Amino acid sequence: MFACCRRADDGGERGGRDDALRARLETNGTFHAPTGRTIATNDVGDAPETSRETTTDAYGFALDPDAVATREATRERREDEYWTRARGETTERTLIEAREARDPALKRATRRGVPMDLRCDAWFAASGARELMRMGPTEGYYEKLLLMRVDEKVVDQIELDLARTFPANARYERDANGVEGNDVLRRLLYAYARHNRKTGYCQGMNYIAAFLWLVMGDEEKAFWTFTALLDVVLPNDVHARDIKGTISQYKILHKLLDVNAPKVAKHLKELDVDLVMIASKWLLCLFVESFPATTAARVLDCITYEGEKVWFRVAIAMMKMYEAEILSCMSLPDVMLCLKHAYANQTDADALLTFAFERVSLANKTIANYRRIVEQKMYDEDLARTTRNP
């Protein structure tokens, strides 16, 4: 039933895990996300990823010990010298200035991966969060938001999801300073719901906010980065009350696939696969629930710096990288499981991002053009529906 095969050029270690997963699949006939989010047995905090003993990654997500590829660890260590220069007390300012000057060296360095210790400053600066905070309605806006009342229904929904967000992540449960993830996540989500009353709370946000906090470690900066991502970087109706932005984003993605990956696009049409049905979480959770944490962080390096176009690039790249596997899928569920598996095992962020930036051709103008067409069509359909059933 499962038609996803390992790529021929994969390393042996990954193959081992793939085979194990496939074996599990074949015996059970079922599939559960191999996201590595099983109970973590130790909290390694900021320990480097080079240790073969670790069972969680740097962000507290459980790892399959057999799957920790040494080549990734090697890459993590080889830091772009740009970051070595930028590191220091003025990192944040340096990054802002470089960003404003559109320094190509910063863009290159970002695509190669922001070092863990600089991610907080980098995401805060690159996403535009710092400007948002500076131009915020009032001084101490976040603090003020925390004092305001939240709609009761929103409270119920957030409370329900707190303990259901990365439940097996040891660092989310309690970080090195004893701060409980639930408390931070509650404040982040309440604050955003007060900041953006129209959107309030949408499931999916919980994973993004928790992930930002896990990576950034600074609650207020995480809040502003979250706000910048949702309000500015992504279309601001992705999490809206009708998730309209999500629906239109996937319609655009399908149009882009027609051009960028015609064989896959054709196959998806034949199997009647609508990606919003099987993978809305790529957008609603901004990949953090789909990729291994380290890959998700690398993708977010680029999304914060270069914008939502990177989201399309990555989604298209994955479809092209796994084209053979997708083409061998026989049904819609096959495609869903194949993609889920491909994402969950994409530990090689370099391969993914190199593909996304070098082999996916995509212009902002094209996206804007498709967005206009898609939104107009959705508007017309809405209108037709309301006219039919007033």
Next chain:
Amino acid sequence: MASNASAASVTTQAKLVLLGDMGAGKSSLVLRFVKGQFHEYQESTIGAAFLTQTVCVDDRTIKFEIWDTAGQERYHSLAPMYYRGAAAAIIVYDIQSQSSFARAKSWVRELQKQGNASLVMALAGNKCDMEEKREVQAEEAEAYAAENGLFFMETSAKAAVNVTELFHEIAVKLPRAPAPTAPGVVLTNQNRAPKNSQCC
């Protein structure tokens, strides 16, 4: 049909969708049914999850293709994709919450409006181990189910009460003929398979 000749018993694929308010326990019911597990803090489902499980009823083998959907109301516009062509639907509410029962009723109305007469609909009052916090009486739900031609069970994914029974009962109630979408899918795939290996 030729491919079925070699098989000892015919396996029928049945698309099954779970609908219901967030936190009602849809994912937990599926996890209990498919893997026999229960997590106190089941990750919240974004979009939908997909699992399969096979059950044998008398001489029939039924492979459930289970779509476990996200419960938040704003995901509503995606729901038709999951229930379209479904052979069965389980509508789940939490016996501790009247509002989740109200939401269940609105799902029932929506499915009835679709006019799929052969759809097997089950109403599951989940978390029945939480008797002391009960808000929805079994009699009330029972009466509602009878009125609307659904079959009703109170379940507990946590205590493993009535979960297998629920799915088993659905399997029994499934019409003998395969679900409308299943044969089409299988057939086209068989035709398509060789084409893939040739192309390049």
